[in-house]
Amino acid sequence: MLLYILRRLLLAVVLAILVTLITFLLLSPSFDSIVRSSLGTGASAEAVAQRVDDLGLNRPLMVQYLSWLVGAVTGDFGVSIFTNEPVGPAVIQRLGITLSIVFSALLISVIISVTLGVLAATRGGAIDRFAQSVSLTGLLVPSLLVAVFLVFVFAITLGWLPAGGYKSFFDDPGAWAASVTLPVIALAVTGIANMSNQVRGTMIDELRKDYVRTLRSRGISSRSIVYKHALRNAGGPALTVLGFEFLGMLGAALFIERVFALPGYGTFAFNASLRGDLPVILGITLFAVFLTVIVNFVIDIANGILNPKARLY
Amino acid sequence: MKVKTSHTSALKRITALTAASLASLLALSGCATTPAEEAAVVGEETSQEVVVRTLNLAIAGTPPSFDPAGLDLGESTLIWASVYDTLTYVDETNTVQPNIAREWSFSADGLTVTFLLRDDAVFSTGETLTAADAAATIEYSKATAGTTQALLSAVDSAEAVDDTTLVLTLNRPDASLLVNLGQSAGVIAPAALLGDPSLALSPVGSGPYILSAESVTGANYILERRDDHWNVEFYDYNTVTLRVFEDAQAISNALQAGEIDSALIDASAAEAVAAAGVNLQRIESIAVGGIFFIDKQGAIVPALADVRVRQAINLAFDRNLIVEKTLLGFGIPSVQLFNPSSTAFNSGLLGTYDYDTAAAIALMAEAGYADGFAVKMPSSFLSAPHEPVITTSLGAIGIAVEWVPIPPQEIASSLFSGQYGLVFFFNGYSVPPRDADAMLSPSGFLAGGYSDDQLAALFATANGATDAASQGAAYQAISAYAVEQALHAPLFAIAVNRANKAGVGWLPQSASTQNLRFFVAE
Numbered sequence: 001m002l003l004y005i006l007r008r009l010l011l012a013v014v015l016a017i018l019v020t021l022i023t024f025l026l027l028s029p030s031f032d033s034i035v036r037s038s039l040g041t042g043a044s045a046e047a048v049a050q051r052v053d054d055l056g057l058n059r060p061l062m063v064q065y066l067s068w069l070v071g072a073v074t075g076d077f078g079v080s081i082f083t084n085e086p087v088g089p090a091v092i093q094r095l096g097i098t099l100s101i102v103f104s105a106l107l108i109s110v111i112i113s114v115t116l117g118v119l120a121a122t123r124g125g126a127i128d129r130f131a132q133s134v135s136l137t138g139l140l141v142p143s144l145l146v147a148v149f150l151v152f153v154f155a156i157t158l159g160w161l162p163a164g165g166y167k168s169f170f171d172d173p174g175a176w177a178a179s180v181t182l183p184v185i186a187l188a189v190t191g192i193a194n195m196s197n198q199v200r201g202t203m204i205d206e207l208r209k210d211y212v213r214t215l216r217s218r219g220i221s222s223r224s225i226v227y228k229h230a231l232r233n234a235g236g237p238a239l240t241v242l243g244f245e246f247l248g249m250l251g252a253a254l255f256i257e258r259v260f261a262l263p264g265y266g267t268f269a270f271n272a273s274l275r276g277d278l279p280v281i282l283g284i285t286l287f288a289v290f291l292t293v294i295v296n297f298v299i300d301i302a303n304g305i306l307n308p309k310a311r312l313y
Numbered sequence: 314m315k316v317k318t319s320h321t322s323a324l325k326r327i328t329a330l331t332a333a334s335l336a337s338l339l340a341l342s343g344c345a346t347t348p349a350e351e352a353a354v355v356g357e358e359t360s361q362e363v364v365v366r367t368l369n370l371a372i373a374g375t376p377p378s379f380d381p382a383g384l385d386l387g388e389s390t391l392i393w394a395s396v397y398d399t400l401t402y403v404d405e406t407n408t409v410q411p412n413i414a415r416e417w418s419f420s421a422d423g424l425t426v427t428f429l430l431r432d433d434a435v436f437s438t439g440e441t442l443t444a445a446d447a448a449a450t451i452e453y454s455k456a457t458a459g460t461t462q463a464l465l466s467a468v469d470s471a472e473a474v475d476d477t478t479l480v481l482t483l484n485r486p487d488a489s490l491l492v493n494l495g496q497s498a499g500v501i502a503p504a505a506l507l508g509d510p511s512l513a514l515s516p517v518g519s520g521p522y523i524l525s526a527e528s529v530t531g532a533n534y535i536l537e538r539r540d541d542h543w544n545v546e547f548y549d550y551n552t553v554t555l556r557v558f559e560d561a562q563a564i565s566n567a568l569q570a571g572e573i574d575s576a577l578i579d580a581s582a583a584e585a586v587a588a589a590g591v592n593l594q595r596i597e598s599i600a601v602g603g604i605f606f607i608d609k610q611g612a613i614v615p616a617l618a619d620v621r622v623r624q625a626i627n628l629a630f631d632r633n634l635i636v637e638k639t640l641l642g643f644g645i646p647s648v649q650l651f652n653p654s655s656t657a658f659n660s661g662l663l664g665t666y667d668y669d670t671a672a673a674i675a676l677m678a679e680a681g682y683a684d685g686f687a688v689k690m691p692s693s694f695l696s697a698p699h700e701p702v703i704t705t706s707l708g709a710i711g712i713a714v715e716w717v718p719i720p721p722q723e724i725a726s727s728l729f730s731g732q733y734g735l736v737f738f739f740n741g742y743s744v745p746p747r748d749a750d751a752m753l754s755p756s757g758f759l760a761g762g763y764s765d766d767q768l769a770a771l772f773a774t775a776n777g778a779t780d781a782a783s784q785g786a787a788y789q790a791i792s793a794y795a796v797e798q799a800l801h802a803p804l805f806a807i808a809v810n811r812a813n814k815a816g817v818g819w820l821p822q823s824a825s826t827q828n829l830r831f832f833v834a835e
Contacts, residue, residue, distance in 0.1 A: 042460070083531075
């Protein structure tokens with residue numbers, strides 16, 4: 001297990017270096033433009049050159065990158081070229097906001113998907129058709145459209161929930177819940193659509209297998225067969241979809257954050273990309289790589305827990 | 314049994330891990346300082362003696378640095394102009410008024426300005442503001458590469474003669490100096506803090522508000538009024554919260570839901586916002602939009618060196634139709650570069666370039682371009698809504714436009730890249746001297762280094778104009794010359810709506826500057 005963790009950690013480090021280096025090199029031709037953009041259109045050529053020098057952007061590219069890398073290893077990710085905000089704390093704070101919404105959406109998606117998928121697979125009939133309709137509708141309707149609809153109905157028309165903004169859980173749990181309800185629902189719709197379909201499919205496959213027939217012949221209750229045996233075996237593929245769904249929600253969070261004016265990771269990354277805010281982009285990229293590796297690692301561990309034969313460690 | 318135990322244990326472990334993760338994420342999201350509770354309405358809590366008012370505003374986009382050298386002139390002005398005092402003050406009619414500088418005088422040659430400062434301005438740290446702080450801040454902004462530096466290009470030095478006397482030595486007469494000193498160039502920070510990185514995020518000034526420690530960078534900026542400020546009677550609101558929105562629709566939603574009290578909104582959102590009972594105040598002429606000829610020398614596009622070609626381009630556009638269809642009526646068709654409500658606007662120029670494709674084609678032929686020519690123009694989010702009409706209009710007179718997509722961070726540098734002879738751009742209106750500098754003077758970012766003897770003479774006259782009347786006449790003359798020579802092809806002066814909840818008033822009819830002083834409780 002320890003070796004497995006070390007291998008994954010090494011992989012994460014190598015990936016992070018590779019991805020951030022490529023990102024840095026892709027941005028390098030735009031350094032002058034980025035600096036000029038930060039100084040405004042009235043800046044003289046001398047001012048741009050001075051600022052380029054202040055930021056060290058006229059050093060050899062590998063020197064610049066290695067300097068950033070050494071800082072990153074020690075926890076110093078630099079400061080934003082545009083706002084002077086330290087990158088590390090800024091990314092962590094915004095990531096916390098986005099992940100609190102994404103994980104809440106994921107949790108709701110899992111609960112509803114498993115329920116719908118199991119019911120559809122075991123009961124069939126009208127429930128199965130309903131589940132498939134829900135899945136299809138969720139896949140067809142973009143999260144953004146769902147978000148706009150939710151805001152119009154529940155915030156503007158009914159006034160039950162806020163139209164936007166974010167409240168910290170530790171300041172006011174009730175206000176936090178109110179502020180994330182609509183974004184979470186908007187994100188969860190696609191998650192439910194994807195995962196319920198997956199759970200339904202794998203459950204149907206499991207329930208057709210010989211071991212299920214054997215268990216029934218031994219008098220094991222249907223409830224026990226479904227929840228203790230079949231669902232557990234169907235969990236592996238569902239977990240894999242869960243991993244993809246998490247990353248998908250992280251991407252979709254950008255649009256949700258814009259609709260609900262949430263100061264999250266997606267908006268932060270998007271704005272930094274538009275401006276070419278190099279330190280922020282590198283910091284975001286680094287965190288994104290590690291997040292992806294961690295998610296995959298957790299999925300692998302969970303798979304291994306559910307199915308010892310699938311353990312990679 | 315073994316299977317049951319490991320399955321149960323596995324579920325417990327996963328549940329525990331999930332709960333721990335969720336708790337840590339909630340902790341992370343609360344790591345930074347968090348905003349104070351917002352009032353859902355313009356709040357007034359009354360006691361027998363005190364009226365406490367709160368105001369919730371929306372601003373589009375995260376403000377950049379609050380360092381004096383890096384101040385932005387957009388909506389973030391509402392924040393930094395509340396924390397810092399400036400030497401002068403530009404009021405809602407674009408008139409320069411005294412502020413920290415009680416009075417000032419120019420030397421006969423216009424190259425020395427002496428300011429007498431107030432002695433009752435106090436920084437939020439408790440120290441009294443002196444001329445030394447003002448001088449140090451100006452010298453700092455001059456020496457530091459940033460957005461403020463260019464506004465002080467005419468200033469050679471700043472010297473504190475005593476605690477309340479500041480002397481600026483100029484390298485040339487500058488008609489926009491007093492305006493600049495009412496904006497970012499005139500902010501005053503404690504001399505001891507200049508260069509401190511913390512100033513960029515937590516500004517310290519002598520202004521009527523302080524930026525609360527509960528503000529969250531990029532999300533909420535909370536301003537608390539200083540009731541001991543020397544000018545407090547002009548600021549109606551005790552607490553002002555500015556929320557950052559990255560999306561225009563989100564602003565509209567928040568207005569309709571009653572969560573914010575005032576915001577600038579798109580024309581497309583006006584109807585929905587008005588239906589929600591929010592008052593709309595049309596603010597005319599916030600920027601000029603049009604085609605700017607960066608290459609009047611003809612180095613990139615030889616044809617642009619010919620005034621007849623530039624005039625033909627001006628004639629090729631139906632400005633009335635553009636305002637009606639593209640801007641949804643939120644603008645004024647214009648062939649002039651200056652604000653239609655300013656003293657520089659020359660009413661005698663109306664009708665100079667009325668839409669006339671035939672006349673444009675004739676001019677092109679006269680200039681030797683009967684077969685037209687091809688040009689490249691940078692394509693970005695600024696130009697995207699207008700590209701079809703530009704392509705069609707120029708195509709009708711034989712000019713084939715190739716749009717070259719550029720990323721947002723290269724919009725500014727595209728003006729200097731040497732690749733484009735003309736660009737579509739917006740220039741936010743300021744006062745005529747600043748607008749003329751930006752768009753027509755050789756050092757202006759939209760002028761492309763162009764100058765000629767007549768234009769230089771007109772600028773010299775304008776820079777030497779000492780009173781409003783002569784200044785107005787001088788800039789009208791510049792406007793007339795710019796139109797006659799088709800130095801650019803302005804298309805419209807764009808307007809915007811400010812949406813205000815009932816009880817909130819906004820003073821200016823144009824928006825060359827923004828200040829919390831302009832919000833009044835009605």
